Amino acid sequence: MLKFFWYLSSLLTVLCILLNTTNKNSLRSSVSQNQLxxxxxxxxxxxxxxxxxxxxxxxxxxxxLL
Known part of the structure; x- marks a missing residue:
């Protein structure tokens, strides 16, 4: 059960980081993404x-680890 939450938190971390870097580094963004x-x-x-x-x-x- 603990591994499930560990995997879930790692996937959430990766997705959040990808969303943040896509937002900051996009040269041309669509209007909907810009508004969002x-x-x-x-x-x-x-x-x-x-x-x-x-x-x-x-x-x-x-x-x-404990």
């Missing part, structure tokens, strides 16, 4: 979600 991710509150939410998923990944990794 251009707001500062959405960027802050994505950064917090990424930090939380990284934290949970480390927590599950430590608990799996």
């Amino acid at each position: 991710f251009n707001f500062r509150s959405n960027q802050l939410f994505m950064q917090r979600l990424t930090a939380f998923s990284i934290f949970m990944f480390f927590v599950f990794t430590i608990f799996s």
